[in-house]
Structures are given as structure tokens and as C-alpha cells.
Amino acid sequence: MIKLFSTIRTVFFMMFSLYFAGCTSNEGEIGISEKFPDKVSYNFHIRPILSDNCFACHGPDSDAREAGLRLDIESEAFKALSENPGAFALVPGKPHQSEVFLRVNSSDESQVMPPPESNLKLTNREIELIKTWIKDGAVYEKHWAFQAPQYIAAPEVEDKNWPVNEIDHFILKQQEDIGLHPNQPASKENMLKRLSFDLTGLPPNLDLMDRFSENDNPEAYEEMVDYLLSQPSYGERMAVYWMDVSRYADSYGYQLDNFRTQWPWRDWVIHAFNENLSFEDFITWQLAGDLLENPTKEQILATGFNRNHKITEEGAVDEEEYRITYVTDRTNTVGKALIGITFECAACHDHKFDPISQKDYYEMFSFFNNIDELRTSTAPIDPLVGTPESYAKKPYIEITDEDAEGILSFVNKQDTSKLIVSVMGELDTLRNNYVLERGVFNAYGREVFPATPESILNFDPKYPKNRLGLAKWLFDERNPLTARVFVNKIWKEFFGRGIVNTTSDFGMQGELPSHPELLDWLAIDFMENGWDIKRLIKQMVMSATYRQSVAIDEKERQKDPENRYYTRASRHHLKAEFIRNMVLASSGLLVPEIGGRSVKPYQPDGLWEAATAGGSTLAEYTQDHGDNLYRRGLYTFVKRTVPPPSMLIFDASNRDQCETERSFTNTPLQALVMLNDPTVLEASRVLAARLLSENSTQTEKITKAFRLILCRKPKPKEVELLLNYLRDKLESIAMEDAEALASIGEYPVDENADKVAVAALMQVISTMYNMEEAITRS
Incomplete structure (x- = not known):
């Protein structure tokens, strides 16, 4: 019996020893206090106060409006009060005659606004801002996000040496204005690790590490960026982001949660990113590929985006109720993913904060209300042949062997079975919309x-x-949101924090942009350069802002605690899929095949069975074997009612609905996954066996494993700790325990290998996988 408790305790001791070997302590300091602005702006100072405290009762929602007062529209805000015609909410230039100021500044509980029962209260600073704004004329402005982006040239900065491109000018200018400064650059090793995971979702291999560290050419970094962007794994990395947005899953989602075949659409997404399809075409094909003139089968396959939502297969349901649910999902997804507005709030009533009426919602809803909703499970599965028009009207397509060898060659179809994919298709007659x-x-x-x-x-x-x-409206050059929302989402992918940190809410309740001029510059530049996604990403990762180190002392961190001003690189655990990729790639287990059906790796017994109502095609979890155990995290089977547990613990989406960003938590369960997941233990065992087959010293084996897992050379103290741990294990491990450890996982075991040596080195490698640095974006 393996002494599990002893092993865990020892591993944690090693992790802490390695961590504290390089730790330093620093004194903290209070962060920068917010200064009172020279000029009070309605958009950036007043609207957020009113939105948080006043619009629920005095905003867009007519059903919730109190006293007939509406403060979100200028023409309404200056009218005489209906309950007191001699008084006005706002009198430009005269705060003491303006009921808004008098009420928020009142000490009388019967008069003060917001009322005490709302549990809202303005701060002294907010009251002073309102007073100053009224004194200056109470000038309204259209919400910043609903105004078309304005081009502003990159500003001049005092430090001429730091900026690499225009991004850095905007970032550094704001830092200089408030007395901050950027962090030092990351080391070449840390920079390569960050860049490789960010662009490919994989750790760099030893050859890549050596090439980069030995290349002193000033262009070495850009060459590496271009190389990584050209790799097929780039498309797989970007697809992870888009799967969350598109709510992709391998099951329907409701009670029975049966199997569905949408993975060919996922293969298309990988292909589209690798081919660098423009963002305009990428979205247009997904929204309306079937409506293009003479659409290709690829363009129709792309419309699977709008069929990824949950679908019921239950009997005795009201078909119309669920049909409306599907249309609602598509409408909400466009709102959240493409225009960054909490559009769903207007499904039942006028939006309480943004100028989106219920009528607006159902007008947008109407674009998706004419779809043939025939459920795939009950559809005939006859081959669809003939002209494009013959399958453009159907809610599904079949991908034939001929397709997989021709126009859909990017689809990894491995057998001759029929492959049915849900897509979009218009009805011949229009539905009425209400x-x-x-x-x-x-x-x-x-x-x-x-x-x-x-x-x-x-x-x-x-x-x-x-x-x-x-789709044409979304990409109209006058549309103020589409480009802004996308560049902001991509910015958050690479910088850890959005310029607008609420990526799916650019409305009144969303966070204000930290760098509005930069956001507009990026949006305009993106549009003017053909909506080129790879170009946009290269701009970001080439910047000095991106290349900063994450290491910063506590004193400096307290000056910008939320990293709002990008004074350092972001630090958080890797995405769940990338953690799996790291373990498999570093051990040599990763199967680099692109695309194909989703796979079922190791999973605790009984999870699906315990959560199945009965009668489902996915009632039992049937684990895959062979190469399918070692595929990238992107290809892990996602059953909506029981998502992959190890990935969910690392904050992966359950794909119930569109998600534009993931949280990054830090929980004990994550440590337990890394300690006990069969994939991690198997990878440790396989890497140990491979290192032992090489003609090298113990120090060289440990150093190589360390570089493969942590992507840097170990410090002498780290090598010493790991060597001592290895020697201790070689002396103390029992043969019974060694044989048990050396047989974990299904990858073939070399029966002639020294089981004690494998088990001992395996535990050293497991310790490396369990170091925080191994799963952290450096």
C-alpha cells in the first residue's frame, strides 16, 4: 500500500522549501489615492454615480420609475418635477437650486437620496463631484461606449527608450502622469514561457529554450513571436477562448443530456484562426454563413456557432417554449460576446441602466426568430446532396468522406460513419415577431x-x-462597439485585465476604461487593417508593456494593487486546458493530432452515473484508451451536466452559456488535483522512466526535468534540495510501493526498468509539477 499521506506531506515540504529558497519580504505602502479631477466629466465621473445610485428608480425602465423623474436623458432631467412644478432636478450653474444636489446632500432621512432603505449612500467625494458638475453647467454626454471611437495619436512620453510601439506610449504616459513607472523586463526564460503558453497553449520545448537563450540578435524576440504565431497550435490555443464564448459542448445539456456531434465546427474554428480569417468574416460566417450568396459548405458549417446552445430532447415539453429559449440564447450571446452589453436584462422589461428598451430586445431577437428549429435527434439522417441551396434550408448538414477530403479537409474525420452537425437555416416563410x-x-x-x-x-x-x-450592422464602420469589445477581450487574454475590465458590459454599470484613448486607438487600428487578428495579437505581445516581469516588491505593488495601470505583467494560474497540455507535453505524452472527436481521459468513477436521470446516451462514462488519453485539453469531452472535474476545479467553463472571461481562483482542491490526478502521476512516471533510460547523471536528469516543467534552469539551491529528496526516496521507498507507483496509468511500462529508481525519480518530478510556478503564468 502506498504511504499516500507521507508522500503528500513530503511533497508539500519540498514545495515550500523550493518556494522559500527564493523568497524576499518587503514592506507595504498605501496605494495611490484618487485625485479630484481638474474638470468633472459626466461620462467618467457623474454617470457612474447616477447609474449606481439613481437609475434604478430614475432611469430607462419606465415601469420602475419614481416621481416621473428620469435622470439618464438630458431632455428629461431638466424638466420641472411633476410632483413639485416649481422645482427642478438640475439647474445648470446653480447646485443649491438643484434638487439632485439638495437631496444627496441632505441630512434629513425623509428627504435624502438615495433613501436609507436602499442601503445606498453617496460619499463626500461623490457629492462634491455632483456639485461641481452642476456648477459647471451640468453638461450631459452620450455614453462613451455608444460614441464612435475617436483616433488620437500616441502621446509623447518623457522616457523615450522604454516604448516599443504605440501601445507603450499610451501606457507609459498615464504612468508618468500619476508618478508610476513600468517594471523591469522579464527574463528571457520567463518571457519565452509566457509567450509560448499565450500563443500556443503549450510550454516551450528544450530546443526552443536553447535557441532563444542563445540568440542575441535584437530581432530574436520578434522572430519567436512570428514562429509561434505560425504554429498549428496557435489555432488550438485561440479555440479554447472561443469555445467559452460560443458555449461549445459535446452534449445537449438538459435532463437526459445526450451526446451531440458539434466537434467538426470546433475543427473549423481552429482552422479559421490558423488561416487568420479576418474577424469580420469569422463572425459573419458564424452568424449568417448560410445567407451568403452561393454559400460554401464551410460557410454553412461555421453557423454551428449559433446552434451550440443547450437543446432539450425531453418528451412532453412545450416545443414553442424551448424554441423561444434557443432564440433568446442566441440573442443574449450576440449581446454579450459581440457588442458587450447586458442585453438579456431587457428581455422582461426595459433595461434599468442602459438605453435598451424591451422593444429593442425583441427587434434584435427577430433576427434569430426565423430559424428552422427541427431538432437534430428527430431529423432524418439521409445524405444531403445537390446544390448548396438544398442544404442551406436545413438545420443540419452531413459531412461526407468527400467533404473531408475536399472543401472541409480541416475536419478530422477518422471513419466513414455519417457525421451530422447542427447548423443554421432559414424557414421559407417569415414568422411574426412580438x-x-x-x-x-x-x-x-x-x-x-x-x-x-x-x-x-x-x-x-x-x-x-x-x-x-x-452582421453587416456589427461591422459598420460607425458601430461604436464591435471593434472595441473584441480588442478589449483579446487584451484581457494577454494582459490579465481588460482596459474595460467588465469585458461583457460596456454599459452604464460596466467598469470605465482605464485607458480610453488606447482602447479607441486599438479599435480603429484593428478596423483599418482588415480586422486582422494575428496582427492585433502581435502588436500586443511585441509591446514593452507585455514584456514586463511579474516579479515586483510589495512596496511597488501597493502603488498599483489591481494593476490597473499595467505596472507589471499579470500573474495567475494557467487555463485549465493549458495545465493539462503542460503536463502531457513536458512528459512527452502529448499526442499533437489536430481536431477530431472529443476524448474521455481519466475521470473519477461514478460521476456521470450519479448525475444521470436514466435513458441517456451518456449515462455511463466510458474512458478512452491509447492516444486518446493524451490529447490536448481542448479536446476533452464536455458533458454539460457533469463537466470534466479536474478542469472545472481550475475554473474552466461548464459551457451552459456564453462566457467572455474566466475567473482565476486559488483553492486547496487545485493542489489536490495536481497531487492525485492520474494524468499528472502517469506523466511523472513516464518522464522518470525516459530520463533513467538516458546516459546522464542524477543532476542532469533533475535539471532536464526541471527545465521541461518549469521552463527555466534551476538554481543551485533548488538542485540541491531535489537531489537530497531523490536520494532519500531511493533509500526509503519500499519495493511494494515502488511497483505500485511505477505502474500508474495505461502508458506501457518497461518491465525491465528499475522500479525503485523510477518511483523515486517519479516523486521528485511530481514535486516539480506541484510547484506553484509550474502552473502559473510567469
């Missing part, structure tokens, strides 16, 4: 027609009133 009162599926209100919110951008009459027209 506002659904309170969001109830059969409570029809006024009739509406396809349109877009005027507060964002009017729908151009020349655009067709269908999904293709919606």
Missing part, C-alpha cells in the same frame, strides 16, 4: 420587426433584415 410580455414565451405584446438599438447605431435600410444584415 414583444413577449415579462419575457413569457406565449404572452404576445406589440408586433416588432428586425432592427437594432438606436442608442448604439440605427440599422441601415440598405442592409437585409436578416442575420446577414445584422
Whole structure:
């Protein structure tokens, strides 16, 4: 019997010893205090106060509006109060005659606003801001996110040597203005690790490490960026991000949660990123590929994006109720993923904070309300042949062997079985569209027609009133949101914090941009250069801002505790899929095959069985074997009702709905996964056996393993600790325990190998996998 407790205790001791070997302590300091602005802006100072404290009762929602007062619209805010015609909420230039200021500044509980029962209260600073704004004329501004981006040239900075590109000018200018300064550059080893995971989702191999460390050419870094962007693994890395946005899963999601085949669409996403399809085409094909003139089968396959939502297969359900749920999901996904607005808030009533009415919601809803919703499970599965028009009208397509050898050659179809994928398809006749009162599926209100919110951008009459027209509206050069929202999402992927940190909410309740001029510059540059995604990413990772070290003393960290001003690189654990990739790649187990059906690696017994109602095609978990145990995290089978547990523990999405960002938590369960996951233990065993087969010293074996896992050369103290641990294990491990350890996992075991040597080195390697640094973005 393996002495598990003893092993865990020893591993933790080793981890702490290695950690504290390089630790230093620093004194903290209070961060930068927010200064009172020279000029009070409605957008950046007043609107956030009103939105947080006033708009719920005095905002866009007419049903919730109190005293007939509306403060979110200038023309309404200056009217006489309906309950007191001699008084005005706002009197420009006269705060002491303005009821807004008098009420928020009142000490009388019967008069003060917000009322005490709301548990809201303005700070003295906020009251002073309102007073100053009214004194200066109470000038309203259109919400910043609903105004088209304005081009501003990169500003001049005092430090001429630090900036690499325009991004750095914007970042450094703001730092200099408030007395901050950027961090030192990351070491070459740390920089390569960060860059490799960020661009490919994989750790750099030893050859790449050596090439980069030995290349003193000033262009070495850019050459590495170009090399990594050209790798097929780039498309796989970017697909991880898009799977969350698109709510991709391998099951339908509701009670029975049966199997569905959408993975060919995932293969297309990988292909699209690797081919650097423009963002405009990438989105247009997914929203409306079937509506393009003479659409190809690839363009129709892309529309699987809007069929990835949960679908019921239960009997005795109201088909119309669920159909409305599907249309609602698509509408909400466009709102959250593409225009960064909490659009779903207007499904039941006018939005309480943003100028989005319920009518606006159902006008947008109308673009998706004419889809043939025939459920895939009950659809005939006859081969679809003939002209593109013959399959453009169907809610599914079949991918044939001929397709997989031709136009859909990127689909990894490994057998001759029929492959059915859910896609979009319009009905021959138009459905009528109505506002659904309170969001109830059969409570029809006024009739509406396809349109877009005027507060964002009017729908151009020349655009067709269908999904293709919606795509054209999204990429209209006047649309203020599409480019901003996407560049901000990509920024957060690489910098850890968005310029607008609420990536799916650019509305009144969203966080204000920390660098609005930079956001606009990026958006305009992105549009003017053909919506080129790889170019955008290269701009970001080439910047000096991106290349900063994460290491910073406590005194400096307290000056910018949330890293709002990008005074250092972000530090958090790798994405769940990348952690799996790291373990498999560093051990040599990773199977680099691209695409194909999702796979079922090791998982605790009984999870699916315990959560299945019965009758499901996924009632039992049947683990895969062979190469399918060692595929990238991207390809792990996602059952919505029981997502992969080890990945969920590392904050992966359960894919129930569109998610534009992941949280990064730090929990004891994560440590237990790294200590006990069969994949980690098997990888440790396989890497140990491979190192022992090499003609090298113990020090060389430990050094090589350390570099493969942590992507840097170990310090002498670290080598000494690990060597001592190895020698201790060689002397103390019992043969019974050694044989048990040396047989973990299904990868073939060399029966002639020294089991004690394998088990001892295996535990040293497991310790390396359990170091925080191993799973942390450096």
C-alpha cells in the first residue's frame, strides 16, 4: 500500500522549501489615492454615480420609475418635477437650486437620496463631484461606449527608450502622469514561457529554450513571436477562448443530456484562426454563413456557432417554449460576446441602466426568430446532396468522406460513419415577431420587426433584415462597439485585465476604461487593417508593456494593487486546458493530432452515473484508451451536466452559456488535483522512466526535468534540495510501493526498468509539477 499521506506531506515540504529558497519580504505602502479631477466629466465621473445610485428608480425602465423623474436623458432631467412644478432636478450653474444636489446632500432621512432603505449612500467625494458638475453647467454626454471611437495619436512620453510601439506610449504616459513607472523586463526564460503558453497553449520545448537563450540578435524576440504565431497550435490555443464564448459542448445539456456531434465546427474554428480569417468574416460566417450568396459548405458549417446552445430532447415539453429559449440564447450571446452589453436584462422589461428598451430586445431577437428549429435527434439522417441551396434550408448538414477530403479537409474525420452537425437555416416563410410580455414565451405584446438599438447605431435600410444584415450592422464602420469589445477581450487574454475590465458590459454599470484613448486607438487600428487578428495579437505581445516581469516588491505593488495601470505583467494560474497540455507535453505524452472527436481521459468513477436521470446516451462514462488519453485539453469531452472535474476545479467553463472571461481562483482542491490526478502521476512516471533510460547523471536528469516543467534552469539551491529528496526516496521507498507507483496509468511500462529508481525519480518530478510556478503564468 502506498504511504499516500507521507508522500503528500513530503511533497508539500519540498514545495515550500523550493518556494522559500527564493523568497524576499518587503514592506507595504498605501496605494495611490484618487485625485479630484481638474474638470468633472459626466461620462467618467457623474454617470457612474447616477447609474449606481439613481437609475434604478430614475432611469430607462419606465415601469420602475419614481416621481416621473428620469435622470439618464438630458431632455428629461431638466424638466420641472411633476410632483413639485416649481422645482427642478438640475439647474445648470446653480447646485443649491438643484434638487439632485439638495437631496444627496441632505441630512434629513425623509428627504435624502438615495433613501436609507436602499442601503445606498453617496460619499463626500461623490457629492462634491455632483456639485461641481452642476456648477459647471451640468453638461450631459452620450455614453462613451455608444460614441464612435475617436483616433488620437500616441502621446509623447518623457522616457523615450522604454516604448516599443504605440501601445507603450499610451501606457507609459498615464504612468508618468500619476508618478508610476513600468517594471523591469522579464527574463528571457520567463518571457519565452509566457509567450509560448499565450500563443500556443503549450510550454516551450528544450530546443526552443536553447535557441532563444542563445540568440542575441535584437530581432530574436520578434522572430519567436512570428514562429509561434505560425504554429498549428496557435489555432488550438485561440479555440479554447472561443469555445467559452460560443458555449461549445459535446452534449445537449438538459435532463437526459445526450451526446451531440458539434466537434467538426470546433475543427473549423481552429482552422479559421490558423488561416487568420479576418474577424469580420469569422463572425459573419458564424452568424449568417448560410445567407451568403452561393454559400460554401464551410460557410454553412461555421453557423454551428449559433446552434451550440443547450437543446432539450425531453418528451412532453412545450416545443414553442424551448424554441423561444434557443432564440433568446442566441440573442443574449450576440449581446454579450459581440457588442458587450447586458442585453438579456431587457428581455422582461426595459433595461434599468442602459438605453435598451424591451422593444429593442425583441427587434434584435427577430433576427434569430426565423430559424428552422427541427431538432437534430428527430431529423432524418439521409445524405444531403445537390446544390448548396438544398442544404442551406436545413438545420443540419452531413459531412461526407468527400467533404473531408475536399472543401472541409480541416475536419478530422477518422471513419466513414455519417457525421451530422447542427447548423443554421432559414424557414421559407417569415414568422411574426412580438414583444413577449415579462419575457413569457406565449404572452404576445406589440408586433416588432428586425432592427437594432438606436442608442448604439440605427440599422441601415440598405442592409437585409436578416442575420446577414445584422452582421453587416456589427461591422459598420460607425458601430461604436464591435471593434472595441473584441480588442478589449483579446487584451484581457494577454494582459490579465481588460482596459474595460467588465469585458461583457460596456454599459452604464460596466467598469470605465482605464485607458480610453488606447482602447479607441486599438479599435480603429484593428478596423483599418482588415480586422486582422494575428496582427492585433502581435502588436500586443511585441509591446514593452507585455514584456514586463511579474516579479515586483510589495512596496511597488501597493502603488498599483489591481494593476490597473499595467505596472507589471499579470500573474495567475494557467487555463485549465493549458495545465493539462503542460503536463502531457513536458512528459512527452502529448499526442499533437489536430481536431477530431472529443476524448474521455481519466475521470473519477461514478460521476456521470450519479448525475444521470436514466435513458441517456451518456449515462455511463466510458474512458478512452491509447492516444486518446493524451490529447490536448481542448479536446476533452464536455458533458454539460457533469463537466470534466479536474478542469472545472481550475475554473474552466461548464459551457451552459456564453462566457467572455474566466475567473482565476486559488483553492486547496487545485493542489489536490495536481497531487492525485492520474494524468499528472502517469506523466511523472513516464518522464522518470525516459530520463533513467538516458546516459546522464542524477543532476542532469533533475535539471532536464526541471527545465521541461518549469521552463527555466534551476538554481543551485533548488538542485540541491531535489537531489537530497531523490536520494532519500531511493533509500526509503519500499519495493511494494515502488511497483505500485511505477505502474500508474495505461502508458506501457518497461518491465525491465528499475522500479525503485523510477518511483523515486517519479516523486521528485511530481514535486516539480506541484510547484506553484509550474502552473502559473510567469
